[in-house]
Amino acid sequence: MVMSASWTAEFRRELGALYQDLDAEIAQAGPVCQASGRCCRFQEYGHTLFLSQAEADLLLEPGMPAGSVVSEAGCPYQIGGKCTARERRPIGCRIYYCDPNFQDQQQPITERFIARLKRMHEQIGRDWRYRPLIDFLREAPPPPALSSDSAGLVVLNELS
Numbered sequence: 001m002v003m004s005a006s007w008t009a010e011f012r013r014e015l016g017a018l019y020q021d022l023d024a025e026i027a028q029a030g031p032v033c034q035a036s037g038r039c040c041r042f043q044e045y046g047h048t049l050f051l052s053q054a055e056a057d058l059l060l061e062p063g064m065p066a067g068s069v070v071s072e073a074g075c076p077y078q079i080g081g082k083c084t085a086r087e088r089r090p091i092g093c094r095i096y097y098c099d100p101n102f103q104d105q106q107q108p109i110t111e112r113f114i115a116r117l118k119r120m121h122e123q124i125g126r127d128w129r130y131r132p133l134i135d136f137l138r139e140a141p142p143p144p145a146l147s148s149d150s151a152g153l154v155v156l157n158e159l160s
């Protein structure tokens with residue numbers, strides 16, 4: 001993917017730092033993840049993943065996985081029930097937990113980190129474009145077709 005001129009190394013570092021701070025705060029709150037994969041199967045569980053332009057740039061940087069499908073149903077990076085983009089996943093993915101004991105904390109943490117991310121966009125003049133993931137997926141280069149080698153890998157992933 002071709003990055004805009006505003007996608008600077010410094011901005012990438014800042015975004016990485018924001019994700020680290022968010023992960024640390026969530027770890028402190030200690031929500032339980034039952035690895036159900038529900039957070040990534042949007043249509044089935046009735047939610048929408050929103051993210052900003054810069055988050056989408058980072059998430060989609062290596063392209064979509066071979067053979068993945070662009071659909072409102074789910075995320076192409078979920079393979080075999082697991083996230084294959086953990087280091088690049090946006091705020092919405094980091095903060096979404098099914099744990100009922102975490103629900104009250106989710107909203108205020110989200111608001112603080114979204115406000116920080118929005119300020120970062122403003123500082124570099126980057127469009128905010130806070131949209132559902134499907135919009136960014138449709139704009140991105142389509143996923144490459146599966147080769148016979150990668151088809152085997154997907155089967156292995158699904159079995160793991």
Ligand code: SF4
Nearest residue numbers: 040075077078083093
């Ligand atoms: S980036 Fe990862 S955590 Fe986020 S929706 Fe996709 S597979 Fe799930």
